[in-house]
Amino acid sequence: MRSGSSGATAMLVEGAILDADGPRPAYVRFQDGRVVETGKIGTDSRRGRDRRVRGIVIPSPVNSHTHLGDSLSVREPPPGPVAKLVRPPHGYKFRLLSAASRDAKLRALRGAFARMARDGIAAVVDFREEGVDGVRLFRQAAATSGIRTVVLGRPLRRPVDPRELRELLRVADGVGLSSALEESRATRVAVARACRARGKRYGLHASEARRELPDSYLDPRPDLLVHLAKARPADLEVVRDARVAVAVCPRSNALFGRQPDLRAMERLGLTVLLGTDNAMFHAPSIWRELEFAYVGTRLRHRPASARFLARAALVEPWHWLRRPEAARVEAGMPVPPLVLRLPPDDPEYQVVTRTTEHLIVPLAPPRRERTAR
Numbered sequence: 233m234r235s236g237s238s239g240a241t242a243m244l245v246e247g248a249i250l251d252a253d254g255p256r257p258a259y260v261r262f263q264d265g266r267v268v269e270t271g272k273i274g275t276d277s278r279r280g281r282d283r284r285v286r287g288i289v290i291p292s293p294v295n296s297h298t299h300l301g302d303s304l305s306v307r308e309p310p311p312g313p314v315a316k317l318v319r320p321p322h323g324y325k326f327r328l329l330s331a332a333s334r335d336a337k338l339r340a341l342r343g344a345f346a347r348m349a350r351d352g353i354a355a356v357v358d359f360r361e362e363g364v365d366g367v368r369l370f371r372q373a374a375a376t377s378g379i380r381t382v383v384l385g386r387p388l389r390r391p392v393d394p395r396e397l398r399e400l401l402r403v404a405d406g407v408g409l410s411s412a413l414e415e416s417r418a419t420r421v422a423v424a425r426a427c428r429a430r431g432k433r434y435g436l437h438a439s440e441a442r443r444e445l446p447d448s449y450l451d452p453r454p455d456l457l458v459h460l461a462k463a464r465p466a467d468l469e470v471v472r473d474a475r476v477a478v479a480v481c482p483r484s485n486a487l488f489g490r491q492p493d494l495r496a497m498e499r500l501g502l503t504v505l506l507g508t509d510n511a512m513f514h515a516p517s518i519w520r521e522l523e524f525a526y527v528g529t530r531l532r533h534r535p536a537s538a539r540f541l542a543r544a545a546l547v548e549p550w551h552w553l554r555r556p557e558a559a560r561v562e563a564g565m566p567v568p569p570l571v572l573r574l575p576p577d578d579p580e581y582q583v584v585t586r587t588t589e590h591l592i593v594p595l596a597p598p599r600r601e602r603t604a605r
């Protein structure tokens with residue numbers, strides 16, 4: 233008998249939903265990997281005839297700041313300040329990149345995508361160095377990953393060559409610059425203008441190793457700031473009022489002895505996204521980032537809430553990507569959610585501190601089973 237389309241790929245998850253509307257007890261019914269129904273436990277239309285799983289259903293997470301290209305190296309970073317390691321064009325990282333073959337970079341990128349796919353990551357926002365070619369390589373590696381990519385490339389020539397920038401924006405989703413410390417105002421203005429004119433994104437790192445003045449990194453206004461580890465609360469207020477989203481990377485900062493003040497960011501109401509930064513320093517695992525971010529703020533006696541951190545991985549990035557409907561678990565949602573085999577108690581705390589990729593329940597049986605007769 234042929235395994236019918238109704239039974240074999242249907243699944244009922246009973247437990248809780250954690251999404252843009254917060255946590256709540258609920259059931260979620262899946263058909264062929266898509267949400268077809270949600271509601272109060274015990275009221276599902278199939279009355280328990282589907283395969284049942286107990287768990288928590290969440291929007292698929294987004295990794296909002298990476299440099300996946302540097303997953304070329306997985307070794308302990310050499311001693312020295314982070315600026316020396318990652319500063320263009322001759323820092324440790326850039327020497328690694330320029331010494332590697334195209335094939336080696338492609339393999340490294342594909343490995344990073346595979347890791348993220350196993351982690352259930354649905355989208356990634358990457359700062360890609362190496363100009364137009366760097367973006368093309370990234371696209372090639374991402375093509376079969378199933379992960380949505382926002383790739384912010386970086387023009388190589390200074391002063392900015394309008395032709396190179398135009399070419400870059402043809403293949404990239406925007407530009408991600410090093411920082412206002414390393415890039416002149418003329419460069420930032422040229423980049424921001426070109427991005428704006430083409431409806432693309434402009435992002436840059438700010439106040440990572442030392443404090444910078446908001447006037448420098450907010451002028452011209454970016455779509456995304458990364459780090460703000462050294463920003464003062466007054467700086468954070470200016471960023472909030474400018475309505476610029478901030479991607480934070482607590483593990484990357486911790487490796488060099490600093491932390492963003494997530495508690496202040498939460499209290500002041502900034503839009504915060506979570507990222508894993510340089511793949512040469514850390515695996516691009518949003519679950520490890522979440523747990524570290526949470527515990528790290530407690531260790532420093534500056535606790536941020538599990539709710540705030542869960543939103544930084546599951547909700548805010550979808551708004552930033554202009555796909556808010558992907559952050560709400562309901563029938564017809566455009567990006568399939570994740571089902572985690574976790575008890576339904578206190579979903580925010582559990583998702584932030586207990587999730588690993590092993591808890592992800594596949595939404596449909598493996599392809600072989602599905603086509604079996």
Ligand SMILES: [Zn+2]
Pocket residue numbers: 297298299359437458509510
């Ligand atoms: Zn970065």
